[in-house]
Amino acid sequence: MGDGSSQTVVIDENNNSLLGIKKAINDANIGVTASIINDGTSSNSYRLVLSSDKTGAKNKINITSTLSGGGNLNFSTATFDNPETVSFNSGSTSQVSLGLTAAYTGAENKTYTFTVAGSGSQTVGTDNITINWTDGTNSGAIVVTQADTEYDLVGTGADGLKLSFSAGTFNAGDTFQVNTFAPLLQEPSDAKISLGSAGGTGSPITITSTTNTFTNVISNLTLNVKKETLAGESVTLNTDVDVQAIKDQINTFIKHYNDVTKYIDEQNKFTKDSKSTPPLFGDYSVWSMENSLRNSLGSVIDGIKSEYNQLYAIGMRTTGSGNLAITDPTRLEDALKNNLDDVIKLFTNSANSTSNAIEFLSASSDTVDGLPFNVDITQVATSGGFKGSVISDPASTSLTIDGTNDHLKLKVDGLVSDEMVLSNKSYTSSSELVKEIQTRIDNDSKIGDKGVTVEWVTSGTGGYLKFNSPTYGSTSKVEFDTSVADSAYSILGLSNGAYFVGDDVVGTINGEEAKGQGQILTGKDDNKTTAGLKLKVSLDSSQLVTGAEGSITITKGVASREYDFVESLTKSKDGLLDRRISGYQDQIDALKTRVNEIDARLAIKRDSLLKQFYHMETVLGQLNTQGQFLTNQLAGINVNWKGSK
Numbered sequence: 001m002g003d004g005s006s007q008t009v010v011i012d013e014n015n016n017s018l019l020g021i022k023k024a025i026n027d028a029n030i031g032v033t034a035s036i037i038n039d040g041t042s043s044n045s046y047r048l049v050l051s052s053d054k055t056g057a058k059n060k061i062n063i064t065s066t067l068s069g070g071g072n073l074n075f076s077t078a079t080f081d082n083p084e085t086v087s088f089n090s091g092s093t094s095q096v097s098l099g100l101t102a103a104y105t106g107a108e109n110k111t112y113t114f115t116v117a118g119s120g121s122q123t124v125g126t127d128n129i130t131i132n133w134t135d136g137t138n139s140g141a142i143v144v145t146q147a148d149t150e151y152d153l154v155g156t157g158a159d160g161l162k163l164s165f166s167a168g169t170f171n172a173g174d175t176f177q178v179n180t181f182a183p184l185l186q187e188p189s190d191a192k193i194s195l196g197s198a199g200g201t202g203s204p205i206t207i208t209s210t211t212n213t214f215t216n217v218i219s220n221l222t223l224n225v226k227k228e229t230l231a232g233e234s235v236t237l238n239t240d241v242d243v244q245a246i247k248d249q250i251n252t253f254i255k256h257y258n259d260v261t262k263y264i265d266e267q268n269k270f271t272k273d274s275k276s277t278p279p280l281f282g283d284y285s286v287w288s289m290e291n292s293l294r295n296s297l298g299s300v301i302d303g304i305k306s307e308y309n310q311l312y313a314i315g316m317r318t319t320g321s322g323n324l325a326i327t328d329p330t331r332l333e334d335a336l337k338n339n340l341d342d343v344i345k346l347f348t349n350s351a352n353s354t355s356n357a358i359e360f361l362s363a364s365s366d367t368v369d370g371l372p373f374n375v376d377i378t379q380v381a382t383s384g385g386f387k388g389s390v391i392s393d394p395a396s397t398s399l400t401i402d403g404t405n406d407h408l409k410l411k412v413d414g415l416v417s418d419e420m421v422l423s424n425k426s427y428t429s430s431s432e433l434v435k436e437i438q439t440r441i442d443n444d445s446k447i448g449d450k451g452v453t454v455e456w457v458t459s460g461t462g463g464y465l466k467f468n469s470p471t472y473g474s475t476s477k478v479e480f481d482t483s484v485a486d487s488a489y490s491i492l493g494l495s496n497g498a499y500f501v502g503d504d505v506v507g508t509i510n511g512e513e514a515k516g517q518g519q520i521l522t523g524k525d526d527n528k529t530t531a532g533l534k535l536k537v538s539l540d541s542s543q544l545v546t547g548a549e550g551s552i553t554i555t556k557g558v559a560s561r562e563y564d565f566v567e568s569l570t571k572s573k574d575g576l577l578d579r580r581i582s583g584y585q586d587q588i589d590a591l592k593t594r595v596n597e598i599d600a601r602l603a604i605k606r607d608s609l610l611k612q613f614y615h616m617e618t619v620l621g622q623l624n625t626q627g628q629f630l631t632n633q634l635a636g637i638n639v640n641w642k643g644s645k
Helices: 018-028 243-266 284-297 329-338 340-347 430-442 558-570 576-644
Strands: 032-038 046-052 084-087 096-098 111-116 121-123 129-134 139-144 162-165 169-171 175-181 191-195 205-209 213-215 222-224 316-318 324-326 349-353 358-362 372-379 383-387 399-401 410-412 425-427 453-459 462-472 478-480 498-500 506-509 512-517 520-523 534-537 550-556
Touching: 018 032, 018 046, 205 213, 243 284, 243 324, 243 329, 243 340, 243 558, 284 558, 329 340, 340 558, 349 358, 358 550, 372 534, 383 478, 410 462, 425 430, 430 453, 430 462, 462 478, 506 520, 550 558, 558 576
Parallel strands: none
Antiparallel strands: 032 046, 084 175, 096 162, 111 129, 111 175, 121 169, 129 139, 191 205, 213 222, 316 324, 349 550, 358 534, 372 506, 372 550, 383 462, 383 498, 399 425, 410 478, 453 462, 506 512, 512 520, 520 534
16 A cells, blocks of 8 residues: 555455455455445446555555456456346347457446437347437447447447447337446545635645644644535634633632532531531541542543643642642643643543544443443434436436426425425426526525435436435435425426435444434443443444444543532432432331331220220229128128127
8 A cells, every 4th residue: 555565465265255355355454444335237246445544645555466266356457347238128139248349448437328219129130220328428329230240339438338239129218238347436635725815916835634634734733624615715714712711611610619519518517606517417428429529630531641631730739728729820721722622621521433433422421431332333324315206317308497387395304495496497407407406405595504415316218306315314304395386396206206214323332232313323321331422423334344333432531520420429319319318218217117016006005905994993893882782781780690689
């Protein structure tokens, strides 16, 4: 690759399939990534695509293949694929093949489309059969008069294509195609920017880079290029850092931290005059909370690979009173100016990803940090849209828009456009028609800035309009309001078209199931390590591999860790404080239950004693009655006894 030394990949009986060759190249780790695509044709449809892992004009891939004993790999010669039928009448019998001396002299991948002209059935060798061809840009015709004879395409775009036709018949409208193969898909190139203004007598300097990153074009400034600007468009950079605004946010964090520690301190304060203490005085949990908060402040953030990996490095520390403060403002301002990104990481959640297409968005307090999480994607996110039915190509049959068929109204991902009116004219090319529709959409006040795109897709001798939603996922689609009067739906093939929805990304993070919504992949709430982790996955299907497509390591900054800890204390139901309160409540409830049980037993005992007392009173009354009776009897006996004497 480029000016590097050559590397050898051995292919033998253990890996001599297309999949085996792809795996062997990728396993060799030589700076080249192999993938397999299916171009959808019936002839040589599977392609082995090699991509340099490094960007820049110098990183061109040079391949020498010495495979033998089977089909070799062509990395150097442009060729024609075998002709394939697109649409043939059931009565057509002539076979189309490449001419023996056909040799592709072009350098681009394209498709030649051939259509039999005239009318009815035509016999090769008897009739003069005109066959029109186009490669999408150029066009021409050949006249077939004999069977098994080479016929050369002539004119611009022919590029050495020759065809032969066997004896048999064709029918008007029969269509076939020939695809070309050019090994070089894309030349490596450097990124380029122009510094300066072309206005007046200015002459900008053009600067190149092997990557999309430009360092020190402007002193101490790194530019990361995201997209090309339009002709005449420029980007103005303001490199001032609003140090005071960032310091204000840091001061807010300091205030909240000090408020929390002050409140905790008050729970352990003894009031000398009243000789009273708060309810939590001396509670071990209170001491533990404060110690954990203060220890987190002084910790080193391992995911930051610069000196700004702890608060002390940016001039912050706890004072003798235990309060957090900016003790060295100069050091903080230097850190903000020299390495703002790491200062941000020092306070917030961040991540390192091995893939530019797997981007960290956010994490929750339940997300585990410090560990590399493999991200395995099984379904990439796709966009929805609308696909019309096939209509004639305006290049062959002009398409006329007038006052009876010039209105459109779209609904994009649920957002409805205004009624759009197409220019009344005869359109003589698909590109002209697409440009008009795209212009109307882009100028619409409701959806003009949403990024809807329109394209023409060739199909046989005609084609269809395709509208693509700018968003991804199962809610992404484009629809048309059928209630619009004087609509262009019929003439544009939209009446019988249909919308299609996109796919949500599907995959796992650290082996744990994640929920996909568009390109956003979120760890589920009950996951052990990835709960609440949000990633943006912008991979396309060609980048999917067996296993993980990349890994991501989460780093939690000081403020994030403090937040997570406080939330672990205050979180409803699951937080430490709620658990303690719940524990105390359980004890109170248990004591109440115990008291109720004792009260119930006391009530039973009281009833029992009352019953005993009642029975005792009854018996005592009976005894008193009997005693009185006996006393009276004894008195009578005594009287009688004295009288008898």
